[in-house]
Amino acid sequence: MNTFSLGNLLRRPEAGSVISLVAVILFYVIFGGVALGSLFGAASWVNFAANLGIVAIPVGMLMIAGELDISIGAMIPAGSMSVAIVSGYYEMPIVVGILAALGVGVLVGLVNGILAVRTSVPSLIITLGTLVAMQGLILSASVLLTGNASVALTAPEWSKMVFGQLLAGSYQVIILWWLALTVVYVFVIHFTRYGNWIFAMGGDKVSARNAGIPTRKLTIWLFVISSTSASFVGMCGAILFNSAQVSGGMNYIFNAVVSVVVGGVLLTGGFGSVVGIFIGTLTFAVVSQGIYFTAIDRNWSSLIIGIMLLVAVLMNNTFRNMALTYARPKKGKD
Numbered sequence: 001m002n003t004f005s006l007g008n009l010l011r012r013p014e015a016g017s018v019i020s021l022v023a024v025i026l027f028y029v030i031f032g033g034v035a036l037g038s039l040f041g042a043a044s045w046v047n048f049a050a051n052l053g054i055v056a057i058p059v060g061m062l063m064i065a066g067e068l069d070i071s072i073g074a075m076i077p078a079g080s081m082s083v084a085i086v087s088g089y090y091e092m093p094i095v096v097g098i099l100a101a102l103g104v105g106v107l108v109g110l111v112n113g114i115l116a117v118r119t120s121v122p123s124l125i126i127t128l129g130t131l132v133a134m135q136g137l138i139l140s141a142s143v144l145l146t147g148n149a150s151v152a153l154t155a156p157e158w159s160k161m162v163f164g165q166l167l168a169g170s171y172q173v174i175i176l177w178w179l180a181l182t183v184v185y186v187f188v189i190h191f192t193r194y195g196n197w198i199f200a201m202g203g204d205k206v207s208a209r210n211a212g213i214p215t216r217k218l219t220i221w222l223f224v225i226s227s228t229s230a231s232f233v234g235m236c237g238a239i240l241f242n243s244a245q246v247s248g249g250m251n252y253i254f255n256a257v258v259s260v261v262v263g264g265v266l267l268t269g270g271f272g273s274v275v276g277i278f279i280g281t282l283t284f285a286v287v288s289q290g291i292y293f294t295a296i297d298r299n300w301s302s303l304i305i306g307i308m309l310l311v312a313v314l315m316n317n318t319f320r321n322m323a324l325t326y327a328r329p330k331k332g333k334d
Contacts, residue, residue, distance in 0.1 A: 014276030032294025079234030105231030113220030202269030
């Protein structure tokens with residue numbers, strides 16, 4: 001029978017994210033004078049975490065597999081502008097606009113994935129190229145088709161209820177999407193063979209391919225999920241706020257990577273967990289938005305995030321080494 005121990009917990013990928021979250025909350029309580037009731041009851045950081053979390057988990061899955069996608073910075077405005085132009089400016093049914101937004105995500109994800117598996121160019125460089133290309137395409141298409149860099153959108157009630165409604169007056173319905181998708185990702189990554197394949201790819205892609213794992217197909221799928229998730233977040237934002245702009249989305253690149261690293265995923269791949277990324281996203285959201293509930297100067301937020309990132313990287317490497325060197329005790333004879 002397995003026994004509970006602190007050592008076993010610290011060897012898990014999400015250990016660092018839990019410690020980081022507790023440390024950040026204690027820091028704000030002790031040095032910032034924040035009241036936990038006002039912090040936990042606020043909608044700002046939860047909404048922030050939900051929008052970021054839907055993007056961060058697919059990015060984290062790619063990082064576990066040894067890849068990286070920074071084109072998400074352009075896919076968020078691409079998703080919002082697609083639905084706004086199609087269903088706002090041209091007044092086509094909202095379903096068509098939704099399909100257009102998600103279709104753009106699928107298309108860009110396919111391009112990223114195919115280039116990643118068929119060339120020797122690192123995925124960082126590939127997605128940097130699609131990031132810049134999509135930024136230019138979004139701006140050019142918006143000005144060419146509408147004459148403006150922002151487009152209004154009036155979505156029907158049912159689509160507002162599903163994608164852009166405010167629950168209890170403050171909480172975005174995308175929070176429910178985030179929670180549901182997290183459950184799905186946890187099941188797929190940690191309870192199916194696909195999750196084992198992703199971890200194997202991050203450990204050694206050549207060995208994984210030689211073992212019969214369809215690394216090329218899986219890599220393409222991961223890029224499609226990442227890009228489509230970003231366009232989905234942009235689409236939900238356009239439906240919620242009744243408008244879309246070509247700017248915005250670039251902060252998601254930095255925020256997502258920080259959340260993933262704080263969540264216990266190594267930049268070298270092969271180690272991490274969905275639960276850790278979920279908690280890492282919460283931690284980043286508390287750091288970013290929680291400072292507004294304290295007396296701390298807002299200019300210190302970047303310093304806090306930077307220190308948190310450095311500490312998280314050190315802790316992640318430590319916990320990974322503990323997990324790799326851990327030897328289970330042999331069972332005694334009956």
